[in-house]
Amino acid sequence: xxxxxxxxxxxxxxxxxxxxxxxxxxxxxxxxxxxxxxxxxxxxxxxxxxxxxxxxxxxxxxxxxxxxxxxxxxxxxxxxxxxxxxxxxxxxxxxxxxxxxxxxxxxxxxxxxxxxxxxxxxxxxxxxxxxxxxxxxxxxxxxxxx
Amino acid sequence: xxxxxxxxxxxxxxxxxxxxxxxxxxxxxxxxxxxxxxxxxxxxxxxxxxxxxxxxxxxxxxxxxxxxxxxxxxxxxxxxxxxxxxxxxxxxxxxxxxxxxxxxxxxxxxxxxxxxxxxxxxxxxxxxxxxxxxxxxxxxxxxxxxxxx
Amino acid sequence: xxxxxxxxxxxxxxxxxxxxxxxxxxxxxxxxxxxxxxxxxxxxxxxxxxxxxxxxxxxxxxxxxxxxxxxxxxxxxxxxxxxxxxxxxxxxxxxxxxxxxxxxxxxxxxxxxxxxxxxxxxxxxxxxxxxxxxxxxxxxxxxxxxxxxxxxxxxxxxxxxxxxxxxxxxxxxxxxxxxxxxxxxxxxxxxxxxxxxxxxxxxxxxxxxxxxxxxxxxxxxxxxxxxxxxxxxxxxxxxxxxxxxxxxxxxxxxxxxxxxxxxxxxxxxxxxxxxxxxxxxxxxxxxxxxxxxxxxxxxxxxxxxxxxxxxxxxxxxxxxxxxxxxxxxxxxxxxxxxxxxxxxxxxxxxxxxxxxxxxxxxxxxxxxxxxxxxxxxxxxxxxxxxxxxxxxxxxx
Numbered sequence: 267x268x269x270x271x272x273x274x275x276x277x278x279x280x281x282x283x284x285x286x287x288x289x290x291x292x293x294x295x296x297x298x299x300x301x302x303x304x305x306x307x308x309x310x311x312x313x314x315x316x317x318x319x320x321x322x323x324x325x326x327x328x329x330x331x332x333x334x335x336x337x338x339x340x341x342x343x344x345x346x347x348x349x350x351x352x353x354x355x356x357x358x359x360x361x362x363x364x365x366x367x368x369x370x371x372x373x374x375x376x377x378x379x380x381x382x383x384x385x386x387x388x389x390x391x392x393x394x395x396x397x398x399x400x401x402x403x404x405x406x407x408x409x410x411x412x
Numbered sequence: 413x414x415x416x417x418x419x420x421x422x423x424x425x426x427x428x429x430x431x432x433x434x435x436x437x438x439x440x441x442x443x444x445x446x447x448x449x450x451x452x453x454x455x456x457x458x459x460x461x462x463x464x465x466x467x468x469x470x471x472x473x474x475x476x477x478x479x480x481x482x483x484x485x486x487x488x489x490x491x492x493x494x495x496x497x498x499x500x501x502x503x504x505x506x507x508x509x510x511x512x513x514x515x516x517x518x519x520x521x522x523x524x525x526x527x528x529x530x531x532x533x534x535x536x537x538x539x540x541x542x543x544x545x546x547x548x549x550x551x552x553x554x555x556x557x558x559x560x561x
Numbered sequence: 562x563x564x565x566x567x568x569x570x571x572x573x574x575x576x577x578x579x580x581x582x583x584x585x586x587x588x589x590x591x592x593x594x595x596x597x598x599x600x601x602x603x604x605x606x607x608x609x610x611x612x613x614x615x616x617x618x619x620x621x622x623x624x625x626x627x628x629x630x631x632x633x634x635x636x637x638x639x640x641x642x643x644x645x646x647x648x649x650x651x652x653x654x655x656x657x658x659x660x661x662x663x664x665x666x667x668x669x670x671x672x673x674x675x676x677x678x679x680x681x682x683x684x685x686x687x688x689x690x691x692x693x694x695x696x697x698x699x700x701x702x703x704x705x706x707x708x709x710x711x712x713x714x715x716x717x718x719x720x721x722x723x724x725x726x727x728x729x730x731x732x733x734x735x736x737x738x739x740x741x742x743x744x745x746x747x748x749x750x751x752x753x754x755x756x757x758x759x760x761x762x763x764x765x766x767x768x769x770x771x772x773x774x775x776x777x778x779x780x781x782x783x784x785x786x787x788x789x790x791x792x793x794x795x796x797x798x799x800x801x802x803x804x805x806x807x808x809x810x811x812x813x814x815x816x817x818x819x820x821x822x823x824x825x826x827x828x829x830x831x832x833x834x835x836x837x838x839x840x841x842x843x844x845x846x847x848x849x850x851x852x853x854x855x856x857x858x859x860x861x862x863x864x865x866x867x868x869x870x871x872x873x874x875x876x877x878x879x880x881x882x883x884x885x886x887x888x889x890x891x892x893x894x895x896x897x898x899x900x901x902x903x904x905x906x907x908x909x910x911x912x913x914x915x916x917x918x919x920x921x922x923x924x925x926x927x928x929x930x931x932x933x934x935x936x937x938x939x940x941x942x943x944x945x946x947x948x949x950x951x952x953x954x955x956x957x
Binding site (some may be wrong): 275276278298300305309310330332334336338339341342344350365399 | 679680683690691692696697698699700701702703704705708711712713714715716719760761762763764765766809812814819820821822823824
């Protein structure tokens with residue numbers, strides 16, 4: 267089972283040939299993009315409320331961040347616990363998404379840095395194999411989306 | 413039943429004597445009785461008292477109404493295995509002007525009860541734990557039914 | 562609408578009270594409020610309770626019913642309101658409306674809480690799947706509540722150049738204010754150095770910049786003009802009161818969501834800003850007229866941000882105000898003169914009721930050990946889970 271991978275929550279993300287993508291929705295009526303996928307469009311100006319699935323590439327800029335210095339309580343599972351960075355990322359779709367940061371030196375993170383979505387193993391479980399979550403890593407490829 | 417020691421199912425709600433009594437409280441100001449014990453505030457809207465004395469309640473009263481439990485209740489009730497239906501009575505204590513609910517002793521069925529029947533308080537095992545036998549109060553029809561209604 | 566007055570206020574000191582059930586804390590606070598008003602249950606025509614999810618209320622949030630069944634069964638309406646940490650403000654609003662409408666002459670309000678130790682556990686009945694934000698935020702990234710406030714604080718550092726020292730000063734001010742308050746749990750004075758030396762929880766928030774949880778209870782008796790001559794002191798009037806919920810596009814990092822849509826022109830923490838604006842509007846005053854602000858300081862960051870969000874000062878001006886003593890009890894705006902959540906620890910549903918108690922004591926000149934001199938207008942503001950906001954304006 268250990269060569270198997272799963273995501274930490276069903277419906278959160280997918281892993282395709284081009285890398286990780288966030289499972290989002292877009293409203294046909296007002297164009298608002300939602301993550302995670304909501305039950306309904308929440309825009310009070312919108313009467314359509316018809317949602318379509320959309321995958322987000324997850325390239326954006328770091329809007330804010332913090333360092334999680336204490337291990338969060340039981341629902342959170344992680345192998346080899348160590349303080350980690352948690353970021354708030356501004357995506358071009360008009361949405362800000364929280365997520366763990368990867369590949370940053372905790373002492374030199376700066377607001378405004380360009381980041382991209384990656385998928386990383388949080389912990390390994392005998393039943394679920396390698397359990398993955400999404401993270402944001404420095405985007406060294408520049409700004410052009412693939 | 414085994415030879416385990418007897419213990420009250422709920423501490424402080426009744427005495428463990430030969431002739432057990434429920435332990436209630438009485439408001440020192442307006443005289444209202446309470447069971448279980450009230451110790452901080454009197455429930456009587458016309459009374460501001462916060463003083464109570466602990467009092468044993470009357471051992472006997474009259475059936476106000478009754479029913480039985482034919483299906484096993486959920487936890488925290490500890491049921492016998494297999495479940496045995498039991499009878500429940502609401503008994504009015506005259507002096508206290510209070511109606512107290514309780515199981516009726518084993519072997520007494522709904523058909524054996526009548527409104528107005530005189531009942532007395534006894535203790536019977538409720539269930540057994542590893543350490544002891546948990547006792548609770550139950551109502552038992554008085555052997556000599558004096559003034560039947 | 563009829564004018565509504567605060568006839569009596571009372572509280573049980575904040576702390577940890579393992580020997581006192583939640584209902585007992587509530588009764589003690591109510592008894593104090595009635596004694597303060599010189600009235601009793603006989604005059605009370607309704608009870609509004611903030612529903613706790615932690616204890617009491619027969620497990621259904623029926624805290625008002627539990628209270629009257631414990632102390633005085635007299636047939637009055639029992640209203641139980643949910644609103645998480647804002648429930649107390651919603652209870653005040655409900656009681657206010659019951660009197661302002663003319664339906665009742667005197668209505669009591671209570672919030673009482675005993676909090677579980679450590680992290681607040683998830684409520685029973687929620688699903689372990691992507692539909693539950695409070696599940697998602699834990700399993701996908703381990704985002705604690707302080708992490709949400711830390712993201713806001715870090716952003717403030719970036720936008721306004723707020724320094725760790727200024728952020729620490731906010732916590733120091735709260736302790737200074739609490740030093741003379743018998744209801745506060747933490748009263749030992751602090752220094753900036755001590756705050757910065759306390760363990761880092763979520764950068765840039767240190768332990769002493771995050772509100773802990775406590776047990777406590779607060780109660781009010783609100784009434785119509787009919788009771789004014791029976792209360793032998795200057796009346797404090799509920800000049801405004803409002804509750805609200807969040808706006809779509811609000812940029813605030815709302816617990817426990819992991820993402821939000823941000824639209825231009827939408828107020829940050831819109832549920833609270835909206836409630837404050839409506840309460841001030843009802844009172845017919847502007848933000849600059851406020852002498853005392855009693856606000857929910859879940860973290861030191863809130864103390865800097867909220868006076869700006871409410872328009873009392875300009876965005877980014879709080880740092881200067883704080884550093885120059887303008888938020889102190891003798892400053893332009895007395896910010897949480899009783900010590901705030903940082904000195905009390907949050908007893909969730911009781912907190913917004915306590916805010917109104919504190920404002921009343923201050924406006925009457927009865928806030929011994931922490932009095933703001935000559936205060937005439939007090940404003941409260943609180944935020945609760947589910948994007949609940951509440952605000953009350955009191956006037957002397």
